[in-house]
Amino acid sequence: MSNDTGPDDTRVILQGEGICKGFPGVWEHLILDHINIDVRVGEIHTLLGENGAGKTVIANCLSGFYSLTEGQIYVKGQPVYLKSPKDGLSHRIGMVHQELALVKPFTVAENIAIGLSGYNFSFPLREVENRVRELSKRYNMHIDPTARIEDLSAGEQQRAEIIKVLYHDPEILILDEPTSLISVDAQHLFEVLHNMAKMGYGILFITHKIEEALEMGDRVTVLRLGKLMGTRKSSETDKDELVRLMFGEHEPAQLKRKTVRSERIVFEVQNLEAAGMDEEPALCGVSFSIREGEIFGIAGVSGNGQSELAEVVTGLRHASGGRVLIEGKDFTNSSPQKIIKAGIAHIPEMRREVGVIEAMTVAENVILKDVRIPPFSKRSFLNIPYITNHTEKIVASFGAIVSDLWKTPTRILSGGNIQRLILGRETWRRPRFIVAAYPTQGLDAKAIEHTWELFMELRETGTSFLLISEDLDEIMALGDRIAVMSQGNIIKVLDGVDAKREEIGMLITTGH
Amino acid sequence: MSLAYLFIGIFTGSLHAMVPITLTATGETVGESAGLFNIGLEGIILLSAMTGALGAEAWGAFMGLVTGLATGFAMGLIFGLINTYFKGVQLITGVGINLAAIGMVAFWLIHLGVPGHHAVPKESQLVNISTAIGNISPMILVTIALPVIVWILLFRTKLGLKIRAVGENPQAADVAGINVHLLRLFSTAAGASLAGLAGAYISVAWMGSVTKEISAGRGFIALATVVFSGLNPLLVLLGGFIFGFFENLAVWISTMPAVQSVVPWQLISMAPYIVTLLIVAGVIGRVRFPAAMGTPYMRE
Numbered sequence: 034m035s036n037d038t039g040p041d042d043t044r045v046i047l048q049g050e051g052i053c054k055g056f057p058g059v060w061e062h063l064i065l066d067h068i069n070i071d072v073r074v075g076e077i078h079t080l081l082g083e084n085g086a087g088k089t090v091i092a093n094c095l096s097g098f099y100s101l102t103e104g105q106i107y108v109k110g111q112p113v114y115l116k117s118p119k120d121g122l123s124h125r126i127g128m129v130h131q132e133l134a135l136v137k138p139f140t141v142a143e144n145i146a147i148g149l150s151g152y153n154f155s156f157p158l159r160e161v162e163n164r165v166r167e168l169s170k171r172y173n174m175h176i177d178p179t180a181r182i183e184d185l186s187a188g189e190q191q192r193a194e195i196i197k198v199l200y201h202d203p204e205i206l207i208l209d210e211p212t213s214l215i216s217v218d219a220q221h222l223f224e225v226l227h228n229m230a231k232m233g234y235g236i237l238f239i240t241h242k243i244e245e246a247l248e249m250g251d252r253v254t255v256l257r258l259g260k261l262m263g264t265r266k267s268s269e270t271d272k273d274e275l276v277r278l279m280f281g282e283h284e285p286a287q288l289k290r291k292t293v294r295s296e297r298i299v300f301e302v303q304n305l306e307a308a309g310m311d312e313e314p315a316l317c318g319v320s321f322s323i324r325e326g327e328i329f330g331i332a333g334v335s336g337n338g339q340s341e342l343a344e345v346v347t348g349l350r351h352a353s354g355g356r357v358l359i360e361g362k363d364f365t366n367s368s369p370q371k372i373i374k375a376g377i378a379h380i381p382e383m384r385r386e387v388g389v390i391e392a393m394t395v396a397e398n399v400i401l402k403d404v405r406i407p408p409f410s411k412r413s414f415l416n417i418p419y420i421t422n423h424t425e426k427i428v429a430s431f432g433a434i435v436s437d438l439w440k441t442p443t444r445i446l447s448g449g450n451i452q453r454l455i456l457g458r459e460t461w462r463r464p465r466f467i468v469a470a471y472p473t474q475g476l477d478a479k480a481i482e483h484t485w486e487l488f489m490e491l492r493e494t495g496t497s498f499l500l501i502s503e504d505l506d507e508i509m510a511l512g513d514r515i516a517v518m519s520q521g522n523i524i525k526v527l528d529g530v531d532a533k534r535e536e537i538g539m540l541i542t543t544g545h
Numbered sequence: 546m547s548l549a550y551l552f553i554g555i556f557t558g559s560l561h562a563m564v565p566i567t568l569t570a571t572g573e574t575v576g577e578s579a580g581l582f583n584i585g586l587e588g589i590i591l592l593s594a595m596t597g598a599l600g601a602e603a604w605g606a607f608m609g610l611v612t613g614l615a616t617g618f619a620m621g622l623i624f625g626l627i628n629t630y631f632k633g634v635q636l637i638t639g640v641g642i643n644l645a646a647i648g649m650v651a652f653w654l655i656h657l658g659v660p661g662h663h664a665v666p667k668e669s670q671l672v673n674i675s676t677a678i679g680n681i682s683p684m685i686l687v688t689i690a691l692p693v694i695v696w697i698l699l700f701r702t703k704l705g706l707k708i709r710a711v712g713e714n715p716q717a718a719d720v721a722g723i724n725v726h727l728l729r730l731f732s733t734a735a736g737a738s739l740a741g742l743a744g745a746y747i748s749v750a751w752m753g754s755v756t757k758e759i760s761a762g763r764g765f766i767a768l769a770t771v772v773f774s775g776l777n778p779l780l781v782l783l784g785g786f787i788f789g790f791f792e793n794l795a796v797w798i799s800t801m802p803a804v805q806s807v808v809p810w811q812l813i814s815m816a817p818y819i820v821t822l823l824i825v826a827g828v829i830g831r832v833r834f835p836a837a838m839g840t841p842y843m844r845e
Contacts, residue, residue, distance in 0.1 A: 148721035153704040
């Protein structure tokens with residue numbers, strides 16, 4: 034590697050041309066749609082996009098973990114065909130995954146050793162440990178090779194993962210959202226990466242944070258829904274342009290909307306606190322209230338407490354502090370059954386795991402919540418004709434296609450059809466309040482439009498919504514008021530009609 | 546009989562009883578370290594006792610042991626294939642092996658003459674080595690050496706690291722370039738072959754006969770021994786000896802006339818199994834199994 038490389042160096046070390054990727058089972062759209070991207074010697078190239086834009090997919094393609102549906106990868110100008118991560122490594126492409134690929138009870142050295150080729154009955158731990166110490170020094174990333182992964186902090190674990198990749202002496206480094214796990218150590222990581230760029234590495238850095246992309250990258254490429262939106266030199270662009278590229282410019286569908294008539298508050302959340310998956314605080318004092326016939330939208334990148342909020346409000350997660358009030362009555366930490374009886378419908382985020390019972394038939398899933406109520410059952414016996422009739426109506430109204438209502442296990446339905454089933458089930462009674470988490474995920478454009486119209490219609494009759502979505506179009510089209518959540522807090526509530534797309538986008542990605 | 550004779554007798558008896566349990570458990574340690582939990586060990590021992598006996602009668606004692614080993618290997622391959630490449634359920638496959646073995650051996654015994662029992666002729670049995678403390682089967686020496694060898698394999702070689710990686714975090718192993726399915730298959734087949742050897746030992750070198758229940762639950766005791774050992778082969782040796790001791794003791798006590806008149810022998814023969822239960826109950830909470838044990842690996 035030459036010593037005088039810099040961001041202006043035009044030697045391209047890694048290039049992807051016309052890369053397409055489709056996944057079997059997902060034929061609505063290509064996961065990657067003709068992406069052209071290149072990384073130069075000595076540059077840090079950031080790849081920017083929302084969740085679901087395809088950033089991790091393209092990174093996996095470039096490192097050999099995924100195969101390409103179409104397109105070609107070039108390393109130093111030569112076309113290469115990567116069939117596995119080992120192929121990637123043999124072409125000196127190393128990837129640091131977002132979900133660390135480490136064996137927790139093993140030491141750092143052992144984790145590296147399992148990936149080494151060579152005689153299986155050898156035990157090269159000493160050499161590995163020594164080399165790790167060398168690498169630690171060279172890249173100024175201190176890690177103890179004899180430490181067990183499970184004893185290390187998140188930042189140290191990530192360093193271990195990076196050293197593991199560096200051990201194979203790559204020339205190209207791809208990092209997938211490296212700062213999502215570490216916040217404090219981020220600065221140190223940035224220094225290390227800058228040093229490595231100076232040494233001549235080509236670095237592809239994936240993130241969804243705009244400021245990071247501008248700070249780290251010499252060039253920034255924006256992806257949106259699998260499509261390439263543009264590549265800019267970071268010195269020649271700014272936050273606003275990047276927001277526009279990331280979130281788009283078009284006007285959302287204009288839905289006819291009468292202003293919210295009622296001032297009566299039907300739902301309120303006060304200072305809600307709750308812990309998340311791994312005992313970390315997920316909700317840190319969330320407060321808001323929702324009026325009758327109002328759609329309250331919550332925007333933001335998922336992972337900032339939205340899931341936990343939906344779960345606490347529907348009784349699926351314990352709230353450690355604060356209150357949930359339905360029509361003024363305290364339902365904090367009530368059982369889901371009581372909350373359902375109080376008139377709350379739930380369209381859950383995890384439709385397959387939480388929304389339906391996959392092993393049960395379509396008819397059984399449709400009556401899941403109503404089964405005890407006559408005329409669905411009479412004195413402990415199911416009223417089959419009534420249920421069949423009811424299910425047929427629901428399935429038809431949503432245009433879902435199901436062969437046999439009483440025999441088809443719900444598992445075999447497509448995600449979109451399952452979502453339609455859930456929507457039908459939750460809305461047919463015209464409930465007073467609906468908690469909808471990512472309600473149109475996986476639906477095609479027509480179904481999304483249909484759903485939005487349904488929501489607006491329910492809204493007219495007085496149903497209120499807590500709508501959680503990552504789709505900015507959806508939030509802006511439906512929300513009477515829009516709140517942005519970040520790190521367990523609501524950072525701002527905007528009026529739905531007046532809110533500007535860029536303003537929301539800025540709040541989402543920068544947190545202020 | 547002097548006390549010394551007594552203790553030596555008990556000691557050597559325990560060594561003999563230790564062999565099938567330790568062998569099987571050592572093999573299962575390898576399989577479980579890779580993430581596959583083989584509850585079919587009992588069936589493998591039973592089946593290999595049968596095939597080992599037949600092999601010994603046809604080709605001599607040593608080949609009898611080899612036949613048993615090969616039977617175990619074959620069953621291990623079947624178990625492994627179903628539970629790796631075909632993404633099966635390990636528990637069900639194991640139970641299936643147990644049931645199949647019971648049926649096969651019972652049926653076979655009918656064909657060989659006396660239903661339910663088949664005696665292995667003396668010439669076909671493994672010859673014991675005469676030592677100062679009585680006759681010792683050479684298999685005992687093998688049984689002491691194997692856990693040590695397996696320990697070195699699992700904890701002092703790169704292959705052992707890979708096996709354990711595959712049991713702990715198959716995704717990480719996959720990313721590191723390891724062929725997860727192949728390694729799991731190999732580990733479980735190798736482990737099961739030791740169970741096969743154990744079965745052959747019972748019929749060819751120890752009891753000298755084959756019955757429908759010759760395995761006598763030793764496959765399950767071996768599983769308990771694996772739990773007890775925390776997947777450390779050296780502790781398997783210890784555990785195997787403890788269980789072998791109790792098993793031998795139970796047999797010995799129940800033959801003492803003083804005891805026979807007071808306690809029915811059935812109660813005494815329960816003892817080793819109860820001891821197993823107690824030890825496992827005491828240990829089970831504290832033992833750490835590989836994180837990905839029991840689940841098939843599917844690459845996204």
